[in-house]
Amino acid sequence: MTKLNRIVVVGASLAGLRAIQALRAENFAGDITLIGAENHAPYNRPPLSKSVLDGDDDITLPGAELLDSDWLRGRRATALSTVDRAVVLDDGSDVRFDGLVIATGARPRGFTTPPGGVHSLRTVDDALALRAELAAGPSHLTVIGGGFVGSEVASTARRQGIAVTLIDAGIHPMAATVGERAARWLARHHERHGVELVSGVRASGFDGESRVTAVRLNNGSAIPTSLVVAGTGVEPNTDWLRESGLKLDNGVVCTSSLFAAGESAIVAAGDVARWSHPLYGGALVRVEHWANANEQGAVAARNLLAGPEAAEDYSAVPSFATNVHGARIQIAGLPALGDAERVLIDDPAEDRLVVAFTARDVIVGAVAVNAPKELIRLKRAISARAAAAEIAA
Known part of the structure; x- marks a missing residue:
């Protein structure tokens, strides 16, 4: 593959930050440019609907303070030329690359x-x-x-x-x-x-x-x-890619190793990426949660350096968590793909509930309320593609 000398990361949030950290950890010696639409340093989004509304301003992402001068704050990507290998910015200028990480996230409907x-x-x-x-x-x-x-x-x-x-x-x-x-x-x-x-x-x-x-x-x-x-949901930020020639369908359509379909030097990560998930038979999956962006940004960057032939599949079990009125709700896998629900724990006295989801008798997802150990167990079962008979509580 062509040696990469200049990598551009579009999107200065969690996935973009993790991509840059991974590039540096792999001792990438070329130039890195980060393009971000906001003027803020990359920050943690989950607290915005919880602790920040209560007055806590700690949304720090470790490592954000180490970003260097090759960071274009408050600059929005408006177009991509895959022929010229250039990202066009909102002031009409462009930034050339020979490797690109798309991490532009999503916006609210x-x-x-x-x-x-x-x-x-x-x-x-x-x-x-x-x-x-x-x-x-x-x-x-x-x-x-x-x-x-x-x-x-x-x-x-x-x-x-x-x-x-x-x-x-x-x-x-x-x-x-x-x-x-x-x-x-x-x-x-x-x-x-x-x-x-x-x-x-x-x-x-x-x-x-x-x-x-x-x-x-x-x-x-x-x-x-x-x-x-x-809170009517989000849609991936792909408007700037409409004329790029990249395949777009509810996000940037990617291979199992996060390369944009048909490209060998463009990867995507985070809320904007819709990739072929090996765990679910290659089904195209787009995940909008913190853990996915946290892991996927790093994998995408490492794969960009390795090239498509040596790249690793991204097969992590999606996992989400939230707190609502004091209850811890955790989700693993993709319950929406299930064709059957199985209640494993239903304990109103302790406000505990665990539900497993199966598709063709294989576990594909789980939901746990105030039952973190059970969620961990079921997440392992999802990764192992365990049969329904193997997940009795």
Whole structure:
């Protein structure tokens, strides 16, 4: 393969930082340029919907302080030429490369020109703006979307004594992620902690001109409110790649070793990467959580140096975790790929629940509530592609 002399990393978040750290650990002697749309140093995103809203500003990512002068802060990539091997920036200049790491993450799905008081939550600036509003003591918060961010914000707001309504389009919050049984538990858990759940409907718009006064629903009703957080999911940041010739389909489509399809010097990592997962029969998978970006950025960078023929597959078991109203919820694998659920532990007295998910009688995912040891055991079983008969509690 061609020797790499200049590597460009687009995306200055967790996956991008880990890629740079891996390049240095491998003693890459060429030039490294990091391009980041934000002016902040790479930071930890999971606290933004939890501790940051409570006033804790510690979002430090170890190693971010060591980034050198080849870091273009506040600069957005607008296009990629795979022919010229150049990343075009928002000021019209370009940065040449012979190796590229795409780590541009994802952005929130939102509403077109919402009134004041309607927030999304993806960046530290988003979190600080929302924190100021929560500190002002709103009479009511409406959270649109009961996924990870929505559930965490609802939990934080209730802990602060704020009235909360949670709107979710599904039968129960996070049903598509954690399955029916765990989603029913989560719904009851929200309600036990004072969250009003409105399920099976979608937000269609807002009342209020300069400031939101209500959220309109697609069933014709409205929820009066003084503050809104839209946790309606994210979409990968691939707009800048539309004319690049790279294969895009809900992210940058990659091989099992994270090379962009058809490319030998371009890799992708983190929320933007959709790769062929060896553990799931080569199914294309995109994972939006911290652990994936943390591990994948380093593997992508090492594979870029090694080249496609010597690269390692990225076959890690996806794993996610969150805290909602004091409960630890952990997920391993991909429960959504299961065709059957099996409850292994259901202990209401201790608020413990463990559910395994199988596809064609092979374990593919697991959800554990306040049961970390069981989650570790099931994660190992997923990695080993254990049969359902082997996972009895």
